[in-house]
Each structure stands twice: as C-alpha cells, then as structure tokens.
Amino acid sequence: MQLTHPHGIGPDCRRINSVVSTIGDKWSVMIVMVLIVRPHRFNEMKRAIGGISQQMLARTLRALERDGTVARTVHATVPPQVEYALTDLGHSLAEPILALGNWAQRHIDEIERHRASFDGRTL
Numbered sequence: 001m002q003l004t005h006p007h008g009i010g011p012d013c014r015r016i017n018s019v020v021s022t023i024g025d026k027w028s029v030m031i032v033m034v035l036i037v038r039p040h041r042f043n044e045m046k047r048a049i050g051g052i053s054q055q056m057l058a059r060t061l062r063a064l065e066r067d068g069t070v071a072r073t074v075h076a077t078v079p080p081q082v083e084y085a086l087t088d089l090g091h092s093l094a095e096p097i098l099a100l101g102n103w104a105q106r107h108i109d110e111i112e113r114h115r116a117s118f119d120g121r122t123l
Helices: 013-023 026-037 042-049 054-067 088-122
Strands: 070-075 081-086
Touching: 013 026, 013 054, 026 042, 026 054, 026 081, 026 088, 042 054, 042 081, 054 070, 081 088
Parallel strands: none
Antiparallel strands: 070 081
C-alpha cells in the first residue's frame, strides 16, 4: 500500500500510526541498529545500547517480536540461551533506519545551531 495523501490521511492512517509508533521509538531504533550487525543475547544488547533498563529492553523486544521484525530463539543449552535477531522484515526496516541515521549525521551541526538559536529566543 502506498500513501497517496501528503499527510497520510486515509482509512489506513490509524493502522500505519500503530506501526510507526513502535518502530519510531528510540529504543526500537537502537535495538535494530545493534541487531543489524548480528544476533545478540539479551545482556549483550543491554550493554551495547547503554542507558536502557532491563524492563524497557524486554518490553521493546516483545513489541518488535510481536510485529515480526525481531525473532527470539531459545537454544537448548544449560542454562538456556536466548538470542535475538532481525527477521527479513526487520532487515527491511534497517534500511530506512540507517538512512535516517545518515541524514541525522549529515545535518547534526545545522540542527544543533537551530536548537541553540531557538533556545536563546525562548529562554
């Protein structure tokens, strides 16, 4: 389905919003960025991301798994090891996330100048 209205207004707007609200979350973006490289175990991911609580990581992983972008695999070891990886759908999500990250990197100096200017006017 293609969005034809420039503002995304249409019968599928609510459905699209429910997806974008999950994948647009900062922790979801960070998790996808970590998993682009390779599958990770939970604590590996927690260390790689930094600043995310155990509860938030678990909640975000469940939401991504529910959407089909992340797969959870339990390995039959003692103790069991759980590994998270991007699915094919998750890898397709990585493309726009990387593009957004590249855009932010290219424009960060300009954005910070605008923020400083705005903050100077509003304080």
